[in-house]
Amino acid sequence: MNCNEAGMLVAKYADGEVDSLQGRSIEQHLRGCAACAAKHQDLLALRAQIGAEVPYFTATPELRERVRALLANAQDTARARPRPKRDRWGWLTGGFVAGCAATLLAWGAKLVKQVQRNNCRGYFCNGRHRSDVVVS
DSSP: OOHHHHHHHHHHHHTTOSOHHHHHHHHHHHHHOHHHHHHHHHHHHHHHHHHHHSOOOOOOHHHHHHHHHHHHHHHHHHHHSOOOHHHHTHHHHHHHHHHHHHHHHHHHHHHHHHHHHHHHHHHHOSTTSOOOOOOO
């Protein structure tokens, strides 16, 4: 592991958010790299300072019960209202129809250009003289 890779993971490592394999790799890198080890120590010191200076508030039992009741109510409401099956594919149907319409418009524009080109070719194709040629 190099300093660029470790630099992105040192903060996660300090917070305990890396898996054991990444943790071992970072530990090994910190043993051999003074700059990254200093960064890690700074993060640990900052974390300790924040923990010491910022008050920690615990939720009151009444607040905990209100939150639990709201969560239970939200889960019951979500279970009671299953989504209709037709809504699951509505976005796909709309996209399919829009794609077909765009394709038809493109083909139509190409067909109109081709008809115009064929008619002009038949009208002006005879050198300097105009001659009407029926194109079928």
